[in-house]
Amino acid sequence: MSSHLVAPSLLAADFRHLDRAIDLVNTSEADWFHLDVMDGRFVPNISFGQFIIEQIAQGAEKYVDVHLMIEDPGRYIESFARAGANGITVHAEACTHLHRVVQQIKESGAKAGVALNPHTPVSHLENVIEDLDTVLIMTVNPGFGGQKFIYQSIPKLRQTRDLITVHNSRAVIEVDGGIGLQNAQKVLEAGARVLVAGSAVFGADDPAAVISQLKAIDANPVAYV
Numbered sequence: 355m356s357s358h359l360v361a362p363s364l365l366a367a368d369f370r371h372l373d374r375a376i377d378l379v380n381t382s383e384a385d386w387f388h389l390d391v392m393d394g395r396f397v398p399n400i401s402f403g404q405f406i407i408e409q410i411a412q413g414a415e416k417y418v419d420v421h422l423m424i425e426d427p428g429r430y431i432e433s434f435a436r437a438g439a440n441g442i443t444v445h446a447e448a449c450t451h452l453h454r455v456v457q458q459i460k461e462s463g464a465k466a467g468v469a470l471n472p473h474t475p476v477s478h479l480e481n482v483i484e485d486l487d488t489v490l491i492m493t494v495n496p497g498f499g500g501q502k503f504i505y506q507s508i509p510k511l512r513q514t515r516d517l518i519t520v521h522n523s524r525a526v527i528e529v530d531g532g533i534g535l536q537n538a539q540k541v542l543e544a545g546a547r548v549l550v551a552g553s554a555v556f557g558a559d560d561p562a563a564v565i566s567q568l569k570a571i572d573a574n575p576v577a578y579v
């Protein structure tokens with residue numbers, strides 16, 4: 355059985371047939387739904403909000419992972435939890451009071467995650483890592499699907515893994531951006547545990563087969579202590 359998780363990012367799905375994308379995730383070997391919320395301020399793009407997430411969550415038979423790429427996300431934690439998010443990830447760069455927002459997520463009943471943009475050092479997590487369930491390492495600059503994986507992310511994954519180990523945190527590392535069959539093994543070996551994949555899955559002729567191939571990757575798993 356595979357020790358890592360696959361989370362298709364619905365941003366790359368065909369929204370004219372959202373029901374098909376939901377069925378695909380439900381019936382494939384995928385583990386999580388990954389839903390990207392963009393506000394046109396923190397990132398240049400605008401995607402969708404609580405209303406669409408609620409619709410997806412009603413059809414989802416798996417964990418719903420919500421990635422908030424929005425300014426001042428503390429304003430909306432409660433409403434995304436109510437919409438059906440099982441996990442909520444906020445960006446460290448978008449929070450003046452990151453510690454407070456992490457506590458808000460925990461109080462909402464959702465699992466708590468913090469994301470880091472490619473330029474943000476892992477040290478930004480030092481004082482919250484013990485409270486986190488996930489750390490999302492952006493492997494592209496956020497805002498758009500279909501971008502090229504940034505290779506400098508590999509050492510950053512190792513640094514994140516080390517920080518988690520030093521603090522004896524339960525957090526697992528999620529990687530997001532340009533992830534596909536060409537680099538999945540490398541990121542898993544560097545410490546990633548959750549593979550978020552948008553275009554690699556929904557841009558494929560057979561998305562379920564790609565999900566199975568991602569699940570089947572036999573990486574030398576990192577021992578979490």
Ligand SMILES: O=C(CO)[C@@H](O)[C@H](O)COP(=O)(O)O
Pocket residue numbers: 363365366388390421494495496497498499500501530531532533550551552553554
């Ligand atoms: O958060 C984001 C983009 O900002 C991602 O979740 C993308 O949706 C991943 O898409 P691909 O890079 O896999 O196409």
